[in-house]
Protein backbone atom coordinates (compact mmCIF):
# COMPACT_ATOMS: atom_id res chain seq x y z
CA UNK A 387 0.00 0.00 0.00
CA UNK A 388 1.25 3.45 -0.92
CA UNK A 389 1.11 6.39 1.45
CA UNK A 390 -1.08 9.43 0.78
CA UNK A 391 1.36 11.78 2.40
CA UNK A 392 5.03 11.77 3.32
CA UNK A 393 6.61 13.78 6.09
CA UNK A 394 10.32 14.56 6.21
CA UNK A 395 11.61 16.26 9.35
CA UNK A 396 10.30 14.51 12.43
CA UNK A 397 11.18 16.89 15.25
CA UNK A 398 8.20 17.97 17.41
CA UNK A 399 6.18 19.65 14.67
CA UNK A 400 6.74 17.09 11.92
CA UNK A 401 6.18 14.15 14.24
CA UNK A 402 2.93 15.55 15.58
CA UNK A 403 1.60 16.48 12.14
CA UNK A 404 2.46 12.96 10.92
CA UNK A 405 0.56 11.48 13.86
CA UNK A 406 -2.36 13.82 13.20
CA UNK A 407 -2.57 12.58 9.57
CA UNK A 408 -2.35 8.95 10.71
CA UNK A 409 -5.05 9.46 13.34
CA UNK A 410 -7.28 10.73 10.53
CA UNK A 411 -6.86 7.46 8.65
CA UNK A 412 -4.13 8.42 6.19
CA UNK A 413 -1.15 6.21 5.50
CA UNK A 414 1.87 8.34 6.29
CA UNK A 415 5.41 7.75 5.04
CA UNK A 416 7.99 8.90 7.55
CA UNK A 417 11.47 10.23 6.91
CA UNK A 418 14.07 12.09 8.92
CA UNK A 419 17.70 12.89 8.12
CA UNK A 420 18.79 10.90 11.17
CA UNK A 421 16.85 7.64 11.19
CA UNK A 422 16.83 7.50 14.98
CA UNK A 423 14.02 10.11 15.09
CA UNK A 424 11.91 8.04 12.71
CA UNK A 425 12.41 4.96 14.86
CA UNK A 426 11.70 6.85 18.07
CA UNK A 427 8.41 8.07 16.61
CA UNK A 428 7.42 4.59 15.46
CA UNK A 429 8.39 3.10 18.78
CA UNK A 430 6.33 5.58 20.80
CA UNK A 431 3.34 6.07 18.49
CA UNK A 432 3.54 3.54 15.68
CA UNK A 433 0.30 1.92 16.84
CA UNK A 434 -1.71 5.10 16.26
CA UNK A 435 -2.16 4.47 12.54
CA UNK A 436 -0.58 3.34 9.29
CA UNK A 437 3.00 4.48 8.97
CA UNK A 438 5.62 3.52 6.39
CA UNK A 439 9.18 3.73 7.70
CA UNK A 440 11.75 5.02 5.21
CA UNK A 441 15.44 5.67 5.59
CA UNK A 442 16.24 7.63 2.43
CA UNK A 443 14.45 10.29 0.43
CA UNK A 444 14.36 7.83 -2.49
CA UNK A 445 12.47 5.35 -0.29
CA UNK A 446 10.16 8.14 0.84
CA UNK A 447 9.40 9.13 -2.75
CA UNK A 448 8.88 5.47 -3.79
CA UNK A 449 6.43 4.89 -0.96
CA UNK A 450 4.00 7.62 -2.05
CA UNK A 451 1.00 7.57 -4.37
CA UNK A 452 1.10 10.09 -7.21
CA UNK A 453 0.91 13.02 -7.42
CA UNK A 454 3.17 12.82 -4.41
CA UNK A 455 2.57 15.01 -1.41
CA UNK A 456 5.68 15.57 0.69
CA UNK A 457 5.51 17.71 3.78
CA UNK A 458 8.88 19.19 4.70
CA UNK A 459 9.09 20.04 8.42
CA UNK A 460 12.77 20.84 8.84
CA UNK A 461 14.38 23.89 10.38
CA UNK A 462 13.46 27.07 8.49
CA UNK A 463 16.10 28.64 6.25
CA UNK A 464 18.94 26.81 4.47
CA UNK A 465 17.79 23.29 5.55
CA UNK A 466 14.57 23.74 3.54
CA UNK A 467 16.60 24.55 0.41
CA UNK A 468 18.90 21.60 1.10
CA UNK A 469 15.98 19.17 1.35
CA UNK A 470 14.32 20.59 -1.78
CA UNK A 471 17.55 20.22 -3.71
CA UNK A 472 17.80 16.54 -2.75
CA UNK A 473 14.13 15.84 -3.45
CA UNK A 474 13.65 17.47 -6.83
CA UNK A 475 15.68 14.98 -8.92
CA UNK A 476 13.57 12.18 -7.42
CA UNK A 477 10.18 13.74 -8.24
CA UNK A 478 7.86 13.85 -11.25
CA UNK A 479 5.76 16.59 -12.77
CA UNK A 480 2.80 17.68 -10.57
CA UNK A 481 4.29 16.25 -7.38
CA UNK A 482 3.83 18.64 -4.48
CA UNK A 483 6.44 19.77 -1.98
CA UNK A 484 4.86 21.38 1.06
CA UNK A 485 6.91 23.54 3.40
CA UNK A 486 5.06 23.70 6.71
CA UNK A 487 7.82 25.44 8.66
CA UNK A 488 8.09 29.08 9.65
CA UNK A 489 9.72 30.12 6.40
CA UNK A 490 10.21 33.73 5.39
CA UNK A 491 7.59 34.46 2.72
CA UNK A 492 10.12 35.87 0.26
CA UNK A 493 11.97 32.53 0.40
CA UNK A 494 8.67 30.82 -0.32
CA UNK A 495 8.06 33.08 -3.32
CA UNK A 496 11.52 32.28 -4.66
CA UNK A 497 11.12 28.53 -4.08
CA UNK A 498 7.75 28.41 -5.80
CA UNK A 499 9.16 30.25 -8.79
CA UNK A 500 12.20 27.98 -9.06
CA UNK A 501 10.21 24.76 -8.65
CA UNK A 502 7.42 25.81 -11.00
CA UNK A 503 10.05 26.01 -13.73
CA UNK A 504 10.70 22.31 -13.10
CA UNK A 505 7.03 21.31 -13.06
CA UNK A 506 6.90 20.77 -9.29
CA UNK A 507 4.19 22.45 -7.22
CA UNK A 508 5.65 24.13 -4.17
CA UNK A 509 3.25 25.04 -1.39
CA UNK A 510 4.29 27.23 1.54
CA UNK A 511 1.98 26.53 4.46
CA UNK A 512 1.72 28.56 7.65
CA UNK A 513 1.01 26.22 10.56
CA UNK A 514 0.07 27.74 13.90
CA UNK A 515 -0.69 26.23 17.26
CA UNK A 516 2.68 24.89 18.33
CA UNK A 517 3.33 21.33 19.28
CA UNK A 518 -0.10 20.61 20.70
CA UNK A 519 -1.89 22.24 17.78
CA UNK A 520 0.10 20.12 15.31
CA UNK A 521 -1.17 16.98 17.00
CA UNK A 522 -4.72 17.95 17.88
CA UNK A 523 -5.58 20.41 15.12
CA UNK A 524 -3.60 23.46 14.05
CA UNK A 525 -4.69 26.55 12.19
CA UNK A 526 -3.37 26.08 8.65
CA UNK A 527 -2.66 28.82 6.10
CA UNK A 528 -1.63 27.29 2.75
CA UNK A 529 -0.32 29.31 -0.20
CA UNK A 530 1.04 27.96 -3.47
CA UNK A 531 -0.53 27.20 -6.85
CA UNK A 532 -4.34 26.97 -6.70
CA UNK A 533 -4.40 23.66 -8.52
CA UNK A 534 -2.25 21.99 -5.88
CA UNK A 535 -4.91 22.73 -3.28
CA UNK A 536 -7.30 20.30 -5.02
CA UNK A 537 -4.91 17.44 -4.21
CA UNK A 538 -3.72 18.76 -0.88
CA UNK A 539 -6.57 20.76 0.64
CA UNK A 540 -8.78 17.86 1.74
CA UNK A 541 -5.94 16.30 3.77
CA UNK A 542 -5.01 19.59 5.42
CA UNK A 543 -8.64 20.40 6.17
CA UNK A 544 -9.03 17.00 7.82
CA UNK A 545 -6.20 17.56 10.30
CA UNK A 546 -6.92 21.26 10.94
CA UNK A 547 -8.69 22.63 13.98
CA UNK A 548 -12.44 22.98 13.60
CA UNK A 549 -14.28 26.16 14.49
CA UNK A 550 -17.55 26.16 16.43
CA UNK A 551 -19.54 26.09 13.18
CA UNK A 552 -17.67 22.89 12.23
CA UNK A 553 -15.62 24.56 9.49
CA UNK A 554 -11.92 23.64 9.28
CA UNK A 555 -9.39 26.34 10.17
CA UNK A 556 -7.68 25.78 6.84
CA UNK A 557 -8.32 27.41 3.47
CA UNK A 558 -6.22 28.31 0.44
CA UNK A 559 -4.89 31.84 0.94
CA UNK A 560 -3.36 32.68 -2.45
CA UNK A 561 -0.33 31.99 -4.61
CA UNK A 562 3.34 31.61 -3.65
CA UNK A 563 4.21 33.16 -0.27
CA UNK A 564 0.68 34.28 0.70
CA UNK A 565 0.24 31.54 3.31
CA UNK A 566 3.54 32.22 5.00
CA UNK A 567 2.87 35.96 4.83
CA UNK A 568 -0.47 35.58 6.60
CA UNK A 569 1.16 33.32 9.20
CA UNK A 570 3.85 35.97 9.76
CA UNK A 571 1.29 38.73 10.35
CA UNK A 572 -0.63 36.35 12.62
CA UNK A 573 2.52 36.03 14.72
CA UNK A 574 2.92 39.82 14.76
CA UNK A 575 -0.65 40.18 16.01
CA UNK A 576 0.14 37.57 18.65
CA UNK A 577 3.00 39.77 19.87
CA UNK A 578 0.63 42.74 20.20
CA UNK A 579 -2.05 40.66 21.94
CA UNK A 580 0.47 39.56 24.54
CA UNK A 581 2.01 42.99 25.01
CA UNK A 582 -1.32 44.70 25.60
CA UNK A 583 -2.30 42.01 28.11
CA UNK A 584 1.02 42.69 29.83
CA UNK A 585 0.24 46.41 29.96
CA UNK A 586 -3.16 45.71 31.50
CA UNK A 587 -1.52 43.46 34.07
CA UNK A 588 0.96 46.14 35.04
CA UNK A 589 -1.70 48.84 35.38
CA UNK A 590 -3.95 46.58 37.44
CA UNK A 591 -1.11 46.19 39.85
CA UNK A 592 0.48 49.63 39.91
CA UNK A 593 -2.72 51.67 39.77
CA UNK A 594 -5.44 49.38 41.12
CA UNK A 595 -3.21 47.53 43.60
CA UNK A 596 -4.31 44.05 42.52
CA UNK A 597 -1.88 41.27 43.37
CA UNK A 598 -1.32 38.53 40.76
CA UNK A 599 -3.72 36.10 42.45
CA UNK A 600 -6.46 38.75 42.49
CA UNK A 601 -5.69 39.60 38.89
CA UNK A 602 -6.14 35.97 37.93
CA UNK A 603 -9.77 36.34 39.01
CA UNK A 604 -10.12 39.54 37.00
CA UNK A 605 -8.77 37.88 33.85
CA UNK A 606 -11.01 34.88 34.44
CA UNK A 607 -13.98 37.21 34.58
CA UNK A 608 -12.77 39.08 31.48
CA UNK A 609 -12.67 35.74 29.71
CA UNK A 610 -16.47 35.67 29.96
CA UNK A 611 -16.73 39.00 28.08
CA UNK A 612 -15.96 40.03 24.49
CA UNK A 613 -12.27 39.57 25.39
CA UNK A 614 -12.77 35.79 25.65
CA UNK A 615 -9.68 34.18 24.17
CA UNK A 616 -7.00 31.60 24.73
CA UNK A 617 -4.41 34.20 25.75
CA UNK A 618 -6.70 35.81 28.36
CA UNK A 619 -7.52 32.34 29.69
CA UNK A 620 -3.88 31.32 30.11
CA UNK A 621 -2.99 34.74 31.56
CA UNK A 622 -5.21 33.80 34.51
CA UNK A 623 -3.33 30.49 34.85
CA UNK A 624 0.09 32.14 34.77
CA UNK A 625 -0.90 34.85 37.26
CA UNK A 626 -2.38 32.31 39.67
CA UNK A 627 0.74 30.11 39.66
CA UNK A 628 2.70 30.14 42.93
CA UNK A 629 6.45 29.53 42.84
CA UNK A 630 7.25 26.29 44.68
CA UNK A 631 10.69 27.50 45.70
CA UNK A 632 9.81 30.87 47.24
CA UNK A 633 6.06 30.82 47.77
CA UNK A 634 5.83 34.05 45.78
CA UNK A 635 3.65 34.46 42.70
CA UNK A 636 5.62 32.86 39.87
CA UNK A 637 5.23 36.02 37.78
CA UNK A 638 7.36 37.85 40.35
CA UNK A 639 10.31 35.50 40.00
CA UNK A 640 10.32 35.30 36.20
CA UNK A 641 13.03 37.57 34.75
CA UNK A 642 11.40 40.48 32.93
CA UNK A 643 13.33 40.08 29.68
CA UNK A 644 11.19 38.85 26.79
CA UNK A 645 12.61 36.63 24.06
CA UNK A 646 11.64 36.36 20.41
CA UNK A 647 12.28 34.01 17.55
CA UNK A 648 11.95 36.61 14.81
CA UNK A 649 8.54 36.45 13.15
CA UNK A 650 7.43 39.67 14.90
CA UNK A 651 10.56 41.37 13.65
CA UNK A 652 9.87 40.13 10.10
CA UNK A 653 6.36 41.56 10.30
CA UNK A 654 7.67 44.98 11.27
CA UNK A 655 10.46 44.91 8.69
CA UNK A 656 7.94 44.07 6.00
CA UNK A 657 5.51 46.69 7.31
CA UNK A 658 8.25 49.30 6.91
CA UNK A 659 8.79 48.14 3.32
CA UNK A 660 5.08 48.37 2.58
CA UNK A 661 4.60 51.63 4.50
CA UNK A 662 1.97 49.94 6.63
CA UNK A 663 1.48 51.58 10.06
CA UNK A 664 1.25 48.50 12.30
CA UNK A 665 2.13 50.50 15.39
CA UNK A 666 0.81 47.94 17.88
CA UNK A 667 3.00 45.17 16.49
CA UNK A 668 6.02 47.46 16.18
CA UNK A 669 5.65 48.72 19.76
CA UNK A 670 5.39 45.11 20.92
CA UNK A 671 8.55 44.03 19.15
CA UNK A 672 10.37 47.09 20.53
CA UNK A 673 8.98 46.48 24.02
CA UNK A 674 10.54 43.01 23.97
CA UNK A 675 13.82 44.50 22.71
CA UNK A 676 13.82 47.19 25.40
CA UNK A 677 13.18 44.57 28.07
CA UNK A 678 16.09 42.39 27.08
CA UNK A 679 18.67 44.05 24.83
CA UNK A 680 20.63 46.18 27.31
CA UNK A 681 20.06 45.06 30.90
CA UNK A 682 22.87 47.21 32.32
CA UNK A 683 21.35 50.31 30.79
CA UNK A 684 18.02 49.55 32.43
CA UNK A 685 19.77 49.24 35.81
CA UNK A 686 21.57 52.54 35.37
CA UNK A 687 18.35 54.23 34.25
CA UNK A 688 16.70 53.18 37.51
CA UNK A 689 19.49 54.89 39.42
CA UNK A 690 19.90 58.12 37.46
CA UNK A 691 16.63 58.99 35.76
CA UNK A 692 13.98 60.89 37.81
CA UNK A 693 10.34 59.81 37.88
CA UNK A 694 8.95 63.36 37.83
CA UNK A 695 5.69 64.50 39.35
CA UNK A 696 3.20 61.69 39.79
CA UNK A 697 5.64 59.11 38.53
CA UNK A 698 5.70 57.05 41.67
CA UNK A 699 4.19 53.67 42.21
CA UNK A 700 2.46 54.67 45.43
CA UNK A 701 -1.18 55.76 45.91
CA UNK A 702 -2.95 52.70 44.80
CA UNK A 703 -6.66 53.16 44.21
CA UNK A 704 -8.87 50.17 44.83
CA UNK A 705 -11.28 51.26 42.20
CA UNK A 706 -13.45 48.71 40.36
CA UNK A 707 -14.21 51.40 37.77
CA UNK A 708 -10.55 51.60 36.87
CA UNK A 709 -10.45 47.83 36.41
CA UNK A 710 -13.38 48.11 34.02
CA UNK A 711 -11.63 51.00 32.24
CA UNK A 712 -8.61 48.76 31.67
CA UNK A 713 -10.81 46.01 30.28
CA UNK A 714 -12.43 48.36 27.80
CA UNK A 715 -9.09 49.91 26.84
CA UNK A 716 -7.72 46.43 26.24
CA UNK A 717 -10.58 45.61 23.92
CA UNK A 718 -10.25 48.87 21.98
CA UNK A 719 -6.49 48.50 21.64
CA UNK A 720 -6.90 44.94 20.47
CA UNK A 721 -9.39 46.04 17.83
CA UNK A 722 -6.96 48.66 16.52
CA UNK A 723 -4.15 46.13 16.51
CA UNK A 724 -6.24 43.72 14.41
CA UNK A 725 -7.35 46.57 12.14
CA UNK A 726 -3.69 47.45 11.55
CA UNK A 727 -2.63 43.85 10.90
CA UNK A 728 -5.50 43.20 8.50
CA UNK A 729 -4.80 46.47 6.71
CA UNK A 730 -1.21 45.31 6.29
CA UNK A 731 -2.57 42.18 4.59
CA UNK A 732 -4.56 44.34 2.19
CA UNK A 733 -1.48 46.42 1.37
CA UNK A 734 0.60 43.27 0.85
CA UNK A 735 -2.11 41.91 -1.44
CA UNK A 736 -1.78 44.98 -3.63
CA UNK A 737 2.02 44.72 -3.62
CA UNK A 738 2.33 41.00 -4.32
CA UNK A 739 -0.78 40.42 -6.40
CA UNK A 740 -2.71 38.39 -3.84
CA UNK A 741 -6.45 38.62 -3.45
CA UNK A 742 -6.63 38.12 0.31
CA UNK A 743 -10.07 37.41 1.69
CA UNK A 744 -10.05 38.88 5.18
CA UNK A 745 -13.24 37.07 6.26
CA UNK A 746 -11.62 33.74 5.41
CA UNK A 747 -8.35 34.66 7.06
CA UNK A 748 -10.10 35.74 10.27
CA UNK A 749 -12.07 32.48 10.17
CA UNK A 750 -8.82 30.44 10.12
CA UNK A 751 -7.64 32.07 13.33
CA UNK A 752 -10.80 31.18 15.28
CA UNK A 753 -9.35 27.90 16.55
CA UNK A 754 -6.07 26.01 16.64
CA UNK A 755 -3.74 28.98 16.98
CA UNK A 756 -2.51 31.09 19.86
CA UNK A 757 -4.60 34.17 18.97
CA UNK A 758 -7.83 32.18 18.87
CA UNK A 759 -10.57 34.35 20.31
CA UNK A 760 -14.26 35.07 20.22
CA UNK A 761 -13.41 38.39 18.56
CA UNK A 762 -12.29 36.58 15.40
CA UNK A 763 -15.82 35.32 14.84
CA UNK A 764 -17.04 38.93 14.97
CA UNK A 765 -14.23 40.10 12.67
CA UNK A 766 -15.10 37.34 10.21
CA UNK A 767 -18.72 38.49 10.19
CA UNK A 768 -17.66 42.12 9.68
CA UNK A 769 -15.91 41.20 6.41
CA UNK A 770 -18.64 38.90 5.12
CA UNK A 771 -21.30 40.14 2.76
CA UNK A 772 -21.37 42.78 0.07
CA UNK A 773 -19.83 45.86 1.59
CA UNK A 774 -16.63 44.86 3.38
CA UNK A 775 -15.31 47.80 5.42
CA UNK A 776 -12.16 49.54 4.13
CA UNK A 777 -10.85 49.35 7.69
CA UNK A 778 -11.99 46.91 10.34
CA UNK A 779 -12.76 49.84 12.66
CA UNK A 780 -15.42 51.09 10.20
CA UNK A 781 -17.64 48.04 10.68
CA UNK A 782 -20.73 49.31 12.52
CA UNK A 783 -20.37 46.92 15.46
CA UNK A 784 -16.80 48.09 16.03
CA UNK A 785 -17.65 51.78 15.67
CA UNK A 786 -20.13 51.21 18.50
CA UNK A 787 -17.64 49.19 20.55
CA UNK A 788 -14.95 51.86 20.26
CA UNK A 789 -17.41 54.62 21.09
CA UNK A 790 -18.32 52.75 24.25
CA UNK A 791 -14.65 52.13 25.15
CA UNK A 792 -13.19 55.54 24.29
CA UNK A 793 -13.66 57.38 27.61
CA UNK A 794 -12.12 54.42 29.45
CA UNK A 795 -9.31 54.11 26.93
CA UNK A 796 -8.40 57.78 27.25
CA UNK A 797 -8.53 57.62 31.06
CA UNK A 798 -6.27 54.56 31.13
CA UNK A 799 -3.66 56.09 28.82
CA UNK A 800 -3.77 59.38 30.73
CA UNK A 801 -3.36 57.59 34.05
CA UNK A 802 -0.46 55.52 32.74
CA UNK A 803 1.30 58.63 31.43
CA UNK A 804 0.67 60.57 34.67
CA UNK A 805 1.99 57.75 36.76
CA UNK A 806 4.99 56.94 34.60
CA UNK A 807 3.79 53.43 33.80
CA UNK A 808 4.72 52.30 30.30
CA UNK A 809 1.75 51.37 28.14
CA UNK A 810 3.11 51.60 24.59
CA UNK A 811 0.38 49.62 22.86
CA UNK A 812 -2.53 51.21 24.76
CA UNK A 813 -1.09 54.61 23.83
CA UNK A 814 0.08 53.96 20.28
CA UNK A 815 -3.21 52.39 19.24
CA UNK A 816 -5.07 55.39 20.65
CA UNK A 817 -2.68 57.69 18.75
CA UNK A 818 -3.33 55.72 15.58
CA UNK A 819 -7.08 56.00 16.15
CA UNK A 820 -6.90 59.74 16.76
CA UNK A 821 -4.59 60.25 13.77
CA UNK A 822 -6.88 58.30 11.47
CA UNK A 823 -9.92 60.42 12.27
CA UNK A 824 -8.15 63.80 12.49
CA UNK A 825 -9.20 66.20 9.72
CA UNK A 826 -5.70 67.64 9.35
CA UNK A 827 -2.43 66.02 10.39
CA UNK A 828 0.79 67.78 11.28
CA UNK A 829 2.21 66.15 8.15
CA UNK A 830 1.59 69.58 6.54
CA UNK A 831 4.43 71.03 8.59
CA UNK A 832 6.64 68.05 7.78
CA UNK A 833 6.09 68.80 4.09
CA UNK A 834 6.84 72.51 4.67
CA UNK A 835 10.10 71.65 6.40
CA UNK A 836 11.07 69.10 3.75
CA UNK A 837 10.46 71.70 1.09
CA UNK A 838 12.52 74.25 3.05
CA UNK A 839 15.67 72.20 3.54
CA UNK A 840 15.50 69.80 0.62
CA UNK A 841 13.19 71.31 -2.04
CA UNK A 842 11.08 68.17 -1.71
CA UNK A 843 7.96 70.12 -2.87
CA UNK A 844 4.39 69.98 -1.58
CA UNK A 845 0.84 69.86 -2.87
CA UNK A 846 -1.77 72.50 -2.09
CA UNK A 847 -5.20 71.89 -0.56
CA UNK A 848 -6.76 74.10 -3.26
CA UNK A 849 -5.13 72.35 -6.24
CA UNK A 850 -5.46 68.61 -6.70
CA UNK A 851 -2.97 68.44 -9.60
CA UNK A 852 -0.08 70.81 -9.04
CA UNK A 853 3.20 70.29 -7.19
CA UNK A 854 4.76 73.40 -5.63
CA UNK A 855 7.96 74.70 -4.14
CA UNK A 856 8.63 77.87 -2.20
CA UNK A 857 11.89 79.67 -2.94
CA UNK A 858 12.92 79.62 0.72
CA UNK A 859 16.43 80.94 0.19
CA UNK A 860 15.30 83.45 -2.43
CA UNK A 861 12.36 85.84 -2.33
CA UNK A 862 10.08 83.17 -0.80
CA UNK A 863 7.64 83.27 -3.65
CA UNK A 864 5.93 80.05 -4.71
CA UNK A 865 6.73 78.34 -7.99
CA UNK A 866 5.25 75.34 -9.76
CA UNK A 867 7.75 72.55 -9.32
Ligand code: NDP
Pocket residue numbers: 394395396397398399400418419420423459460461462464465468469486487488489513514515516517
Ligand atom coordinates in the same frame (compact mmCIF):
# COMPACT_ATOMS: atom_id res chain seq x y z
P1 NDP B 1 13.32 22.29 14.25
O1 NDP B 1 13.08 23.62 13.69
O2 NDP B 1 14.02 22.17 15.54
O3 NDP B 1 14.11 21.42 13.14
C1 NDP B 1 14.60 20.12 13.40
C2 NDP B 1 14.37 19.22 12.22
O4 NDP B 1 15.02 19.73 11.05
C3 NDP B 1 14.95 17.83 12.46
O5 NDP B 1 14.08 16.89 11.89
C4 NDP B 1 16.27 17.90 11.71
O6 NDP B 1 16.77 16.64 11.31
C5 NDP B 1 15.86 18.70 10.51
N1 NDP B 1 16.98 19.30 9.80
C6 NDP B 1 17.73 20.35 10.19
N2 NDP B 1 18.66 20.65 9.25
C7 NDP B 1 18.48 19.76 8.25
C8 NDP B 1 19.11 19.57 6.99
N3 NDP B 1 20.10 20.35 6.59
N4 NDP B 1 18.66 18.56 6.21
C9 NDP B 1 17.65 17.77 6.60
N5 NDP B 1 17.00 17.91 7.78
C10 NDP B 1 17.41 18.90 8.59
O7 NDP B 1 11.95 21.44 14.33
P2 NDP B 1 10.49 21.91 14.84
O8 NDP B 1 9.67 20.66 14.74
O9 NDP B 1 10.53 22.66 16.10
O10 NDP B 1 10.01 22.94 13.73
C11 NDP B 1 9.89 22.61 12.36
C12 NDP B 1 9.41 23.84 11.62
O11 NDP B 1 8.14 24.22 12.12
C13 NDP B 1 10.31 25.07 11.79
O12 NDP B 1 10.30 25.84 10.62
C14 NDP B 1 9.65 25.84 12.90
O13 NDP B 1 9.97 27.21 12.87
C15 NDP B 1 8.19 25.57 12.56
N6 NDP B 1 7.25 25.73 13.66
C16 NDP B 1 7.58 25.31 14.91
C17 NDP B 1 6.68 25.47 15.96
C18 NDP B 1 7.03 24.99 17.32
O14 NDP B 1 6.23 25.23 18.24
N7 NDP B 1 8.16 24.32 17.52
C19 NDP B 1 5.37 26.09 15.74
C20 NDP B 1 5.08 26.39 14.40
C21 NDP B 1 6.01 26.23 13.42
P3 NDP B 1 17.75 15.79 12.28
O15 NDP B 1 16.86 15.11 13.28
O16 NDP B 1 18.44 14.85 11.37
O17 NDP B 1 18.69 16.78 12.91
